[in-house]
Amino acid sequence: MWKVVYITSDHKRLTQIQDFLQKEGLFVRLRELAKGTNASYTEVMVTEAEAEEATELLNAWVSRHL
Numbered sequence: 001m002w003k004v005v006y007i008t009s010d011h012k013r014l015t016q017i018q019d020f021l022q023k024e025g026l027f028v029r030l031r032e033l034a035k036g037t038n039a040s041y042t043e044v045m046v047t048e049a050e051a052e053e054a055t056e057l058l059n060a061w062v063s064r065h066l
Contacts, residue, residue: 002029003051006044006058014042020061026050 008014014030021028021044029045046054 001048002045003048004043004045005051005054007033007041008044009039009041014044016065017044017058017061021046021054021057024057026054026057 006017008017018028018030026046027050031043031045033041033043
């Protein structure tokens, strides 16, 4: 089962987050929402078993990259 750990409409940030989580050894899946509209968002998902770790890593990453 997959858990959403981040949602963004910023493609640059999406790429950075995906790269970061993968370098940390997590398996990442992306799911685009509202494709083809002006408000296109993408969900960043990880396995349920890795969701807590991914959330902690992302919290630290976001605080450094604001």
